[in-house]
Amino acid sequence: MAINHSLFIPLFVVAVATFCFSCYQRLQLVAVGASENRFDNPAERLAGMFSYAFGQKRVLARPYGFNHFFLFWAFMLLLVANGAFLLEGLFPSFSLAALPAPLHHGLEFLFDIVSLVALVSVAIAFVRRVLFPPAYLGNDYTSPRSGEALLILAMIATLMVAFFLLNAAQIAMGQPGNWKPVSSAIATFLDGFSGRPLESIATVSWWVHAVVLLLFMNLLPRSKHMHILTAIPNCYFRSLDKPNVQPREEFKVGNRFGVSKVEQFSWKDLLDSLSCTECGRCQDLCPAHNTGKPLNPRRIVHDIKVNLLDNGSALKHGDRGVVPLIGPQGEGSNHEDALWSCTTCGACTSVCPVLIEQMPKIIKMRRHLVQEKARFPEELLNLFENMEQRSNPWGIAPSDRGKWAALLGERPFKAGETDYLFFVGCAGSFDSRAKHVTVALATILDKAGVSWGILGREEQCCGDSVRRLGNEFVFDKMAKENVALFKERGVTRIVTQCPHCFSTLKNDYKQYGLEVEVLHHSELIAKLVEQGKLKLPKQADQGKIVFHDSCYLGRHNDTFEAPRAVIKAATGKAPVEFERNQENGFCCGAGGGRMWMEEQIGSRINLERVKEALKQQPDTLCVSCPYCMTMMEDGLKDEGAEQVRVKDIAEVMAEAMA
Amino acid sequence: MLVISCIKQVPDTTQVKIDPVTNTLVREGIPFIVNPYDTHALEEGLNLKDRYGLRSVAISMGPPNTEATLRKACALGVDEAILLSDRAFGGADTLSTSNVLSAAIEKLGAEESVGIVFCGKQTIDGDTAQVGPGIATRLGYTQLTLVDRIEFLDLKRNVIRVRRKLEGRHEIVEAPLPVVITVVRELNRPRYPTVPMRLAAQETEVKVWDNSVLKLDVETVGLKGSPTWVSKIFSPERDKGEIIGDGVGDPEGTANLLIDKLLSKDLLAV
Numbered sequence: 001m002a003i004n005h006s007l008f009i010p011l012f013v014v015a016v017a018t019f020c021f022s023c024y025q026r027l028q029l030v031a032v033g034a035s036e037n038r039f040d041n042p043a044e045r046l047a048g049m050f051s052y053a054f055g056q057k058r059v060l061a062r063p064y065g066f067n068h069f070f071l072f073w074a075f076m077l078l079l080v081a082n083g084a085f086l087l088e089g090l091f092p093s094f095s096l097a098a099l100p101a102p103l104h105h106g107l108e109f110l111f112d113i114v115s116l117v118a119l120v121s122v123a124i125a126f127v128r129r130v131l132f133p134p135a136y137l138g139n140d141y142t143s144p145r146s147g148e149a150l151l152i153l154a155m156i157a158t159l160m161v162a163f164f165l166l167n168a169a170q171i172a173m174g175q176p177g178n179w180k181p182v183s184s185a186i187a188t189f190l191d192g193f194s195g196r197p198l199e200s201i202a203t204v205s206w207w208v209h210a211v212v213l214l215l216f217m218n219l220l221p222r223s224k225h226m227h228i229l230t231a232i233p234n235c236y237f238r239s240l241d242k243p244n245v246q247p248r249e250e251f252k253v254g255n256r257f258g259v260s261k262v263e264q265f266s267w268k269d270l271l272d273s274l275s276c277t278e279c280g281r282c283q284d285l286c287p288a289h290n291t292g293k294p295l296n297p298r299r300i301v302h303d304i305k306v307n308l309l310d311n312g313s314a315l316k317h318g319d320r321g322v323v324p325l326i327g328p329q330g331e332g333s334n335h336e337d338a339l340w341s342c343t344t345c346g347a348c349t350s351v352c353p354v355l356i357e358q359m360p361k362i363i364k365m366r367r368h369l370v371q372e373k374a375r376f377p378e379e380l381l382n383l384f385e386n387m388e389q390r391s392n393p394w395g396i397a398p399s400d401r402g403k404w405a406a407l408l409g410e411r412p413f414k415a416g417e418t419d420y421l422f423f424v425g426c427a428g429s430f431d432s433r434a435k436h437v438t439v440a441l442a443t444i445l446d447k448a449g450v451s452w453g454i455l456g457r458e459e460q461c462c463g464d465s466v467r468r469l470g471n472e473f474v475f476d477k478m479a480k481e482n483v484a485l486f487k488e489r490g491v492t493r494i495v496t497q498c499p500h501c502f503s504t505l506k507n508d509y510k511q512y513g514l515e516v517e518v519l520h521h522s523e524l525i526a527k528l529v530e531q532g533k534l535k536l537p538k539q540a541d542q543g544k545i546v547f548h549d550s551c552y553l554g555r556h557n558d559t560f561e562a563p564r565a566v567i568k569a570a571t572g573k574a575p576v577e578f579e580r581n582q583e584n585g586f587c588c589g590a591g592g593g594r595m596w597m598e599e600q601i602g603s604r605i606n607l608e609r610v611k612e613a614l615k616q617q618p619d620t621l622c623v624s625c626p627y628c629m630t631m632m633e634d635g636l637k638d639e640g641a642e643q644v645r646v647k648d649i650a651e652v653m654a655e656a657m658a
Numbered sequence: 659m660l661v662i663s664c665i666k667q668v669p670d671t672t673q674v675k676i677d678p679v680t681n682t683l684v685r686e687g688i689p690f691i692v693n694p695y696d697t698h699a700l701e702e703g704l705n706l707k708d709r710y711g712l713r714s715v716a717i718s719m720g721p722p723n724t725e726a727t728l729r730k731a732c733a734l735g736v737d738e739a740i741l742l743s744d745r746a747f748g749g750a751d752t753l754s755t756s757n758v759l760s761a762a763i764e765k766l767g768a769e770e771s772v773g774i775v776f777c778g779k780q781t782i783d784g785d786t787a788q789v790g791p792g793i794a795t796r797l798g799y800t801q802l803t804l805v806d807r808i809e810f811l812d813l814k815r816n817v818i819r820v821r822r823k824l825e826g827r828h829e830i831v832e833a834p835l836p837v838v839i840t841v842v843r844e845l846n847r848p849r850y851p852t853v854p855m856r857l858a859a860q861e862t863e864v865k866v867w868d869n870s871v872l873k874l875d876v877e878t879v880g881l882k883g884s885p886t887w888v889s890k891i892f893s894p895e896r897d898k899g900e901i902i903g904d905g906v907g908d909p910e911g912t913a914n915l916l917i918d919k920l921l922s923k924d925l926l927a928v
């Protein structure tokens with residue numbers, strides 16, 4: 001078969017030029033974003049890139065992910081095959097046959113098999129999308145059967161079919177097919193043909209393959225399949241910190257606070273928006289989306305992309321975009337109700353196969369609304385003022401903070417004398433239900449001989465809620481004051497009984513130079529159990545226990561085992577699991593400052609979770625967080641299931657020790 | 659035209675305790691806040707600025723640390739903030755406080771006509787509710803107390819119509835400018851400062867007027883100008899409340915009883 005090089009070369013040049021131009025245009029768009037350092041720790045970044053991108057770690061977390069895994073690797077290997085194919089089209093003398101025979105044969109075999117794998121994968125994907133589409137693939141702006149998705153699948157299938165036909169025709173014409181089992185099998189069907197017809201099949205197949213390949217390449221940067229180009233770098237440039245720890249802001253006259261225009265996002269945020277694979281996994285897990293709120297993390301990313309594309313040409317010329325980033329619902333704009341619906345549970349960031357940071361973008365936009373516009377749901381006004389004036393969400397007098405300890409006598413923290421600073425937190429200090437947990441933990445520590453002390457009225461709120469709500473200015477002040485206090489008092493180890501305090505002290509305060517050991521009480525109790533420091537004379541009988549993961553303990557800090565170990569030690573039995581647990585756990589609805597807001601749109605998140613709990617018919621719903629405690633107790637009341645008790649792991653443990 | 663909001667810095671009284679031995683307020687380490695009613699006086703000044711283009715000014719009499727309170731007013735958007743501070747003003751009762759505030763308002767009025775002076779209904783520390791009416795009397799302005807709604811401001815006819823919140827009824831009153839209005843909390847929802855405004859406020863100049871500026875007779879200000887003095891402060895014995903209804907047996911009926919009780923004590927609005 002003779003290839004018409006003089007026809008192919010100009011076609012190739014045009015296709016490559018338009019492809020490069022499209023990519024350049026997209027990169028220029030990314031470059032309008034603000035600077036952000038995502039170049040540190042190259043070794044760690046590379047390692048992650050290999051496991052997330054090449055290892056498809058998160059893709060494989062779901063059963064269907066295997067299909068993408070095969071398609072991805074087939075694609076990677078066929079890159080070599082297609083490279084060779086294009087070179088053959090360009091240079092008459094080029095041929096893989098010039099390679100040493102074993103290598104050449106090995107490659108032929110590989111390409112042949114892998115092409116079949118790709119074809120089967122595409123067929124499975126096609127059938128899945130058309131016949132059994134999972135609900136989360138579709139939403140208000142796309143559907144599993146979207147023309148684009150099906151077109152791409154059809155193109156890949158065409159490439160594979162053309163590849164096989166080309167090879168089969170050549171084998172039928174007498175080329176050796178020993179190393180191409182699939183093509184050889186197909187060649188047997190071409191036995192009836194000879195001479196010219198075979199020649200024509202080969203030529204047509206070659207050209208179909210060539211044209212579809214060049215078209216496919218050009219479609220990539222202009223479709224959701226852009227992720228084929230951006231996903232790997234996106235994994236490299238991922239956030240090395242936990243994604244709920246957002247960058248600090250500098251409070252200087254003239255600075256901007258938060259994001260109100262797409263170009264104020266960092267370049268990485270914009271790269272994220274071009275990397276979404278539309279897999280829908282974040283949408284599937286998002287508690288807000290699942291309960292009828294206008295928030296969909298995938299839509300946030302999508303709207304940022306649409307906004308960037310729509311405003312792009314103006315921005316590249318230094319002009320202003322016309323489509324508002326925050327505004328009435330519509331493609332390219334994010335509705336404020338959506339931004340306020342986020343519980344910062346982190347389900348989206350922990351499930352995204354290409355490590356897009358959806359929730360941090362929401363926080364950035366909240367920062368703008370709160371700090372530059374002073375616009376937020378009205379319930380928050382009280383919260384903010386209470387936080388600023390009295391450093392607790394309820395506005396209770398700070399002098400009442402240490403009162404819970406009255407029964408235990410004075411327990412001040414003294415550097416050098418007390419092992420742990422017990423950072424009680426606002427809920428543990430003021431909320432009447434959470435105070436029982438505080439006392440339970442204090443009792444456990446006493447019985448285990450751990451010395452601890454509190455800061456009493458000097459303790460301040462950790463600032464978790466205000467930070468997640470976008471009130472960075474107030475958070476900044478609280479964090480600085482707390483860190484200064486910890487340093488001044490010589491604190492080296494902290495135990496908290498609230499995952500929000502825990503995560504904030506442990507992760508967020510690092511940005512303020514706090515490098516101390518911070519433990520959540522589940523970790524400390526589990527450690528004491530392991531060290532045999534807890535005498536457990538009787539197993540606590542709590543009936544059937546179902547354990548609810550706190551997002552800020554679990555997903556945000558990967559602490560899934562410790563609370564379960566505590567329950568097991570106290571009751572002799574591992575707790576029963578929710579359908580959605582651990583990494584896939586479902587928020588109680590109180591994170592991200594939602595604890596202090598009305599939930600007016602859609603159904604209530606805590607009810608959804610409580611209903612899921614009741615499916616297990618538990619006697620006790622066990623939690624490890626004061627917010628979860630409130631939400632679960634309220635939910636059980638509303639569901640008329642007050643026979644189910646809500647207990648913190650510390651309470652369960654304290655009962656086993658009594 | 660000016661709209662002037664009088665704001666007072668007060669100790670956060672939820673945190674104030676009375677020393678059982680000396681019977682004086684323990685103010686040590688107690689943070690200061692803007693008198694809660696005054697945040698509404700300030701907000702309404704800013705509202706009129708936004709709606710009618712008036713120039714809003716915040717004034718406060720107090721020791722030098724009162725500057726912090728005035729900076730908060732700047733962060734919320736007042737055009738000018740003035741601290742009235744002089745050793746001679748110290749120890750003032752309501753009479754001499756209103757003397758100083760009136761003098762400052764008069765001085766501002768000499769430059770630009772004063773339309774409305776907003777005061778809180780009362781403070782949470784002194785609790786007298788006298789300063790607003792005192793200013794009106796001294797300046798000869800119409801006094802409109804306990805206002806919970808501004809019906810309209812007519813700058814052509816120079817009149818304002820307001821709604822007063824009285825026990826069990828409302829009263830609509832119209833008055834010619836200038837007026838002193840004392841406000842209740844229902845009037846508005848105070849705004850929250852934006853960060854750029856807060857940062858700018860840190861650098862804004864808060865003017866300080868002492869008696870060399872106001873030139874008041876020292877006999878009429880501060881302790882000397884104060885005919886009232888406190889002879890004793892003490893915590894009253896708290897009466898035990900009563901238990902009404904049967905919450906376990908009849909939760910609904912008990913809730914109704916409670917609501918009636920709260921309504922009769924004017925603790926709940928219908």
Ligand SMILES: Cc1cc2nc3c(=O)[nH]c(=O)nc-3n(C[C@H](O)[C@H](O)[C@H](O)COP(=O)(O)OP(=O)(O)OC[C@H]3O[C@@H](n4cnc5c(N)ncnc54)[C@H](O)[C@@H]3O)c2cc1C
Pocket residue numbers: 664665666693695696699717718719720749750751752753755759776777778779780781783784785786787788789790886887888
């Ligand atoms: C009997 C008595 C004795 C007192 N003795 C002392 C004392 O020895 N030392 C001492 O420091 N205080 C003392 N005070 C407190 C002081 O006199 C009052 O706080 C002050 O005069 C204002 O009165 P008030 O707080 O009741 O204000 P109110 O009349 O309740 O206030 C109404 C409104 O007037 C405005 N306003 C009031 N004060 C100011 C201000 N300073 N600047 C700007 N606007 C203002 C505000 O808008 C406020 O909402 C005493 C008070 C009383 C009643």
Ligand code: SF4
Pocket residue numbers: 282285286287288289295296297341342343344345346347348349358359
């Ligand atoms: S953090 Fe949770 S609530 Fe917020 S968008 Fe992501 S999944 Fe939804």
Ligand code: SF4
Pocket residue numbers: 275276277278279280281282283297298301351352353354355356358
């Ligand atoms: S943001 Fe991530 S998880 Fe969500 S649809 Fe896009 S690729 Fe999937």
